[in-house]
Amino acid sequence: QSVLTQPPSASGTPGHSVTISCSGSSSNIGSNTVNWYQHLPGTAPKLLMYSNNQRPSGVPDRFSGSKSGTSASLAISGLQSEDEADYYCAAWDDSLNGHYVFGTGTKVTVL
């Protein structure tokens, strides 16, 4: 059972925006940075955001990340059909000698 909680689904129309939340605790998001992954079925997950708000090379600036306290968010602006995917937050968790945890995942649908 994941310790990072995300809404199961989110949706938006093309050109509009959608925001995904990720709720954690003091041992993970509260004390470590957050990463976000995009996962299209049948493909390898892709690192979308690291260190809360840093985009790896090649990730469009339509994607932005933020963190406050024990929660984080991923915002997608100018929604495009190819953004339809599963999105996972993730962070290092300092409990139990330290380990990496993924969020529960959010399915984004472009209407």
Add this chain to the structure above:
Amino acid sequence: QVQLQESGPGLVKPSETLSLTCTVSGGSINSFFWSWIRQPPGKGLEWIGYIYYSGSTNYNPSLKSRVTISIDTSKSQFSLKLNSVTTADTAVYYCARSMAARLYSYGMGVWGQGTTVTVSS
């Protein structure tokens, strides 16, 4: 650019050991953190563990008693062994490389395509 490729049996019997190998090409295995992640059917991503190129490891507490990750730098490969498997271990298994050479907290920036492992008699 670096590429990762998982390999191993697609079918494992209950109570036996699941063994997978990830071959690294286009880059050196002699730095970075090397990880295994899995996704059971209809479920989310689950982190299994990592090995640093130097050999130090860290595992998911829920799997720690059954997991071993090892590295063979001479072959540019790292491996996963999961023993005493059950049907709950059926999943797509991914290998991945850390985004940063010395920081695991930056996440995993390079992934293999994944391999499906089914546990069934």
